[in-house]
Amino acid sequence: MNLQGKRVLITGGSSGIGYAFAEAALGKGANVMITGRRADVLRKAAKQLGERGRVECVAADVGTEEGRKETLAAALKSLGGLDVLVNNAGGVRAGRLEETTEAEIRAMIEVDLVAPILLTRAALPALRASGEGLVVNVTSGIALVAAPFYATYAGVKAGLAKFGESLRRELKGEGVHVMTVYPGATETPMMSSNRAGPELGFTRESAGAVAEAIIAGIEQGAFDVIRGGEARAKMIALNRDNPAALDQRFLDLKPALADAVRDHSAL
Known part of the structure; x- marks a missing residue:
């Protein structure tokens, strides 16, 4: 897609x-x-982005039914239609499952999984009318190789990835494509409370690098965009071929990782 x-x-x-x-x-x-x-943050961002081209904004919580309605209605009115939907909004709360509150678990499910499914469903008529529609689902590398202390987050992100895979096949030949993005650790506000570094498998890259990879994927009509390079590819292969070895690696890292991610929260 151009x-x-x-x-x-x-x-x-x-x-x-x-x-x-x-x-x-x-x-x-x-x-x-x-x-x-x-x-306030949204307006500031829109003003900064407006120096580069046409930007509109709407303050709404896509984790709610009303927020999704407001979002889609504003987009269709302001843009005159819709060609690309990027389901990027998300939230995370790391830590042991039994120490994660029900409210935190439900928030991750609603924002990271339910919201993109329902927003996509609502946007499909407009995307079909485009004639060249695209849905981009931003998941996580944890959806491919699940790490300890991210059980719910891994579950919902993997769910979003499989939602996209199924929907891509459902919409094949109907003028709407679905692409799934698997970022690794990225320098964003969402990661600011995560203290894990490269020694624990969290080698970070810039949000700009991820964005450029997404653009390249869109232009190539890719099915997915997986970040993390050769190291990520090796972990994916090991997780497939010898998951017990990866279990052992995480066991060795578990005490340090537990401490580094215990405050990781962005909901």
């Missing part, structure tokens, strides 16, 4: 990967709407 002139809706677009992707899409000539929960 993004020139395309109408793009990005959830969670006021910071992190969403903001970086909005910036990159504008550089390709797209018309963009970003959405987020914090109106």
Whole structure:
């Protein structure tokens, strides 16, 4: 897909990967709407992005039915239709499962899984009308290789990935493509409370690098975009061929990892 002139809706677009992707899409000539929960942060982001091209914004919580309705209605009105939906908004709470509250678990399920499914369902008529529609689901590398202390997050992100795979096949031949993105550890506000570094498997890259990879995937019509390079590829292969070896590796890291991620929360 060539993004020139395309109408793009990005959830969670006021910071992190969403903001970086909005910036990159504008550089390709797209018309963009970003959405987020914090109106002041959103307006500031839209003003900064507006220096690069046409940007609209709507303050809404896509984790709620009303927020999804507001988001889609605003996008269709302001952009005049929709060609690309980027399901990027998400939240995380790391830690042992029995120490994670029910409210935190439900928040991850609602924002990371239920919201993108329902927003996509609502947007499908507009994406079909585009004639060249695209859904981009931003999941996580943890959806491919699940790490301890991220049980719920891994579950919902893997669920989103399989949702996208199934929907891609469901929509094959109908003018709507689905692409899944698996970022690794990325320098974003969402990661600011995570103290794990490369020694624990959290080698970080910039949000801009992830955004450029997403753009390349869109232009190539890719099914997925997996970040993390050769190291990630080796872990994926090991997880498939010898998961017990990976279990042992995580066992050795577990005490240090537990301490490093115990405050990791962005909900």
